[in-house]
Amino acid sequence: xxxxxxVERQTARVEAFDTTTAQSLSADPDNEPIPLGDxxxxxxxxxxxxxxxxxxxxTDKLGKTTVARAGNGTTWGLTKVKNKHxxxxxxxxxxxxxxxxxxxxxxxxxxxxTTDAIEWSCTIISCTPKxxxxxxxxxxxxxxxxxxxxxxxxxxxxxxxxxxxxxxxAAG
Numbered sequence: 464x465x466x467x468x469x470v471e472r473q474t475a476r477v478e479a480f481d482t483t484t485a486q487s488l489s490a491d492p493d494n495e496p497i498p499l500g501d502x503x504x505x506x507x508x509x510x511x512x513x514x515x516x517x518x519x520x521x522t523d524k525l526g527k528t529t530v531a532r533a534g535n536g537t538t539w540g541l542t543k544v545k546n547k548h549x550x551x552x553x554x555x556x557x558x559x560x561x562x563x564x565x566x567x568x569x570x571x572x573x574x575x576x577t578t579d580a581i582e583w584s585c586t587i588i589s590c591t592p593k594x595x596x597x598x599x600x601x602x603x604x605x606x607x608x609x610x611x612x613x614x615x616x617x618x619x620x621x622x623x624x625x626x627x628x629x630x631x632x633a634a635g
Contacts, residue, residue: 514540517611519552523559523576524567529602530614531555539616549626550618554634558600558618573616576600580634596630597621
């Protein structure tokens with residue numbers, strides 16, 4: 464079990480780092496000791512980081528447990544896909560549960576899912592597709608100290624940075 468002081472040391476090191484400039488905010492970054500310890504200490508430090516909080520778990524089309532973590536808001540996780548790409552958790556879950564034919568591809572430690580969001584135009588007699596856009600989701604399978612995978616890395620609509628509202632309405 465990790466000691467609270469080890470977690471506090473690691474948390475302080477993370478908080479003393481400016482990600483925008485990749486510089487330490489410590490008074491003397493070259494002489495700042497790097498905390499050493501067993502992997503449980505680092506797992507506890509990661510658990511203390513709100514970015515690693517598990518927001519949702521579900522199973523994909525093949526029954527594999529899939530995880531969405533809060534993420535850091537800029538490079539991975541649910542916060543990033545919501546804010547940058549206008550993708551909802553519902554869109555992510557539907558894409559992993561119902562990928563199109565050939566739309567579940569494993570590469571290394573990640574799985575990329577693709578499905579089509581379809582907006583329908585319906586009359587009393589029938590419905591026809593009005594427009595279609597591919598939605599992609601990337602899940603990272605690296606197992607972390609809490610025994611879940613890292614999970615959702617990104618999700619987006621193919622060809623655009625921000626998913627149009629009609630896609631969110633159709634898929635999410």
